[in-house]
Amino acid sequence: MVATTDRRVVSNRRPRRAPWTVLRENIVWLVAIAALCYLLLPNLVVVLFSFNKPNGRFNYTWQRFSFDAWRHPCGAPGMCQSLGLSLKIGIAATVASTVLGTMIAFALARYRFRGRTASNLLIFMPMATPEVVMGSSLLTLFVSLGIPLGRTTILIAHIMFCLSYVVVTVKARIAGLDPRLEQAAADLYATELQTFRRITLPLVAPGIAAGALLAFSLSFDDYIVTNFNASNASITFPMYVWGAAARGTPVQINVIGTAMFLVAVLAVGIGQLAGRRRYR
Amino acid sequence: MAVQADTVARPGRRPGRRFAGIPYVLLLPGLLWLGIFFVVPMIFLLSQSLQTGSLETGYRLTFHFATYSDSLSQFARQFLRSFEYAFIATLLALLIGYPLAYTIALKAGRLKPVLLVMVIAPFFTSFLLRTLAWQTILNTDGLVMKFFRTTHLLSVTSALGWTNGQQLLSSPLAVVTGLTYNFLPFMTLPLFASLDRLDPRLLEAAGDLYARPITTFRRITLPMSMPGVVAGTLLTFIPAAVDFINSQLLGNPQTAMIGQVIDGYFLRINDYPTAAALSFSLMLAILILVSVYVRRSGTEELV
Numbered sequence: 271m272v273a274t275t276d277r278r279v280v281s282n283r284r285p286r287r288a289p290w291t292v293l294r295e296n297i298v299w300l301v302a303i304a305a306l307c308y309l310l311l312p313n314l315v316v317v318l319f320s321f322n323k324p325n326g327r328f329n330y331t332w333q334r335f336s337f338d339a340w341r342h343p344c345g346a347p348g349m350c351q352s353l354g355l356s357l358k359i360g361i362a363a364t365v366a367s368t369v370l371g372t373m374i375a376f377a378l379a380r381y382r383f384r385g386r387t388a389s390n391l392l393i394f395m396p397m398a399t400p401e402v403v404m405g406s407s408l409l410t411l412f413v414s415l416g417i418p419l420g421r422t423t424i425l426i427a428h429i430m431f432c433l434s435y436v437v438v439t440v441k442a443r444i445a446g447l448d449p450r451l452e453q454a455a456a457d458l459y460a461t462e463l464q465t466f467r468r469i470t471l472p473l474v475a476p477g478i479a480a481g482a483l484l485a486f487s488l489s490f491d492d493y494i495v496t497n498f499n500a501s502n503a504s505i506t507f508p509m510y511v512w513g514a515a516a517r518g519t520p521v522q523i524n525v526i527g528t529a530m531f532l533v534a535v536l537a538v539g540i541g542q543l544a545g546r547r548r549y550r
Numbered sequence: 551m552a553v554q555a556d557t558v559a560r561p562g563r564r565p566g567r568r569f570a571g572i573p574y575v576l577l578l579p580g581l582l583w584l585g586i587f588f589v590v591p592m593i594f595l596l597s598q599s600l601q602t603g604s605l606e607t608g609y610r611l612t613f614h615f616a617t618y619s620d621s622l623s624q625f626a627r628q629f630l631r632s633f634e635y636a637f638i639a640t641l642l643a644l645l646i647g648y649p650l651a652y653t654i655a656l657k658a659g660r661l662k663p664v665l666l667v668m669v670i671a672p673f674f675t676s677f678l679l680r681t682l683a684w685q686t687i688l689n690t691d692g693l694v695m696k697f698f699r700t701t702h703l704l705s706v707t708s709a710l711g712w713t714n715g716q717q718l719l720s721s722p723l724a725v726v727t728g729l730t731y732n733f734l735p736f737m738t739l740p741l742f743a744s745l746d747r748l749d750p751r752l753l754e755a756a757g758d759l760y761a762r763p764i765t766t767f768r769r770i771t772l773p774m775s776m777p778g779v780v781a782g783t784l785l786t787f788i789p790a791a792v793d794f795i796n797s798q799l800l801g802n803p804q805t806a807m808i809g810q811v812i813d814g815y816f817l818r819i820n821d822y823p824t825a826a827a828l829s830f831s832l833m834l835a836i837l838i839l840v841s842v843y844v845r846r847s848g849t850e851e852l853v
Contacts, residue, residue, distance in 0.1 A: 291763060298649050298652060298653055298657065299653055299657065301646070301649035301650070301653075302649050302650045302652075302653035302654070302665075304646075305646045305647070305649065305650040305734070305738075306650065306665070306668050306669070308646065308731060308734070309668070309669065309671075309672050309731070309734060309735070310668060310671065310672065311683075311687060312672070312675075312679075312680040312681075312683035312684060312687070312731070313671065313672055313674075313675050313680065313683075315683040315686050315687060316675055316679050316680065316683050319683075319686060329686075330685055330686050330689055331686070331689060331691050331692075370579050370580035370583060371580060373576040373577070373579065373580060374576065374577055374580040374581065376576055377572075377573040377574075377576035377577045378573075378577075380573075381572065381573035383570075383573045383574070389577060389581060392581060392584055392585075392588075392589070393584070395588065396584065396588050398788065399588075399833065400788075400789075400791075400792035400809070400829075400832060400833065400836070401792065402792055402794070402809045402812045402813060402829065402832075403595070403792075403812075403829040403830075403832065403833055404588070404591075406595065406812065406816050406825060406826070406829055407588075407591035407592050407594060407595035407829070408587060408591045409816065410591060410594045410595050410598050410822065410826065411587070411590060411591040411594045414594055426587055427587070429583060429587075430583060430584065430587040430588055433580055433583065433584060434584075437580075487673060487674075490676075491673075491676055491677055491678075493678055493795065494794075494795075494809075494813075497813075497817070498816065498817070507676070508676060508678050511676060511678040511679060511682070512678060515678070515682055515799060519682065523679060524679065526676075527675045527676055527679040528675075530674060530675060530676065531671075531674045531675045534671075534673075534674035535667075535671065535674060538667060538670075542663065
């Protein structure tokens, strides 16, 4: 995900420039820092307000510091069930879309066949379609066929919209492979299956992992499509948060938000360390 | 995102005999899924938009095209507003995202991976929670509000119609702030990708030829990053135009965007034909805008 080619910046090598140039370069930096603050401010607020003890039903203004929500993360009725459902659907959707998507990616990246352009178009379409349209069209399908809404219909929808993102991510990785590695394996009398298992798959694995992570975060965070295809008995975490925005926001949703943030940051950190060690 | 033109057959690939069906076997399950749960529903939606009836009495396909013209004239304002907000948000995201991507790609040096993670980091928290956080930030008791009040910026924005009354929330300003915020990473990352590929020797050469930094930027950096600009603006504009989370949580009924209308017609009013007609009009409008934009910007590699 993160390109780590370290390029020396041209301007650093030059002799001192006029002061106004230096100032303008710093202005670019300043704008960048301000932009990062703008991007990260809401995350900071989410973390900070997980330690709040609000007076009313809404957790919008800072009252006083408290660990209450952290001590009773499931204190908000229904929230942990919705979180559990989101995790379950997220994992199932990730597994299914990663398997299906990786197969498609290999077919598209490695073979030339009739209908390839049409397949590419079909993969691209869901990414360009507004979520409202995707969700509502599935709803009309389910309603017309009399399929009851619930966790199955949510899962079907999630696999559908995660699939394209997995294909694009994995395909990019396959396209970037050095073909000589596989040729070398073949020259050393590895069978096609051996080459695939021992060379190709390990090399593509980071792409598959990235695709799976993307799929999980898309599924876990989706509100619009989910809301179209859910019933009152299948409330996912985003649906719970949406409902809370109207009813009253329990501090616990911020606890979950903070915990997810920490887990993700840790995962990315470990991933980067592992990646660095591997290619050293 | 950019769907690349067919990659040339891999060089040096052994032309061994293969079962010609392999790609189809690999494709079949996934494409079948997309066919059944994406293409078929679209056809259902299209047919739904031409039906008349109600949820109770059932629908019949009557090719009632008037649903399109009726719904369009009824919600023209929401349509235009969606594109207006999305346009402003895209412009702002470009103005903020370009310096950010430029800094990360060309100036950050060893900090590059750290800054990149900081751009991606917001995604690690549920976007509904982050949008709700803007309610806290722009709250009447908040610091931002205090700043706006003491500097009398609030009366300026109110006079311009960006805010209404003595609050920042429930206003066009809040909605556009949220839209810009939510889609800024979608702008920054493609910009970064194209700026990161920029050969620094080109910039050096421009400097050696006595180009001023501003000229170097205008003649080298900006043209070279155009694919990123096109990809970033598309990735920002499309989701921003159809978004309704921001206008719902940060706006008021006067800032309603078209996504909200469609959602309401489906889930609350249960008028499926109108909602379906609006959905298709929206897709068509975006398709036309995007193809005109891509053609005019001369970047064919995107589609």
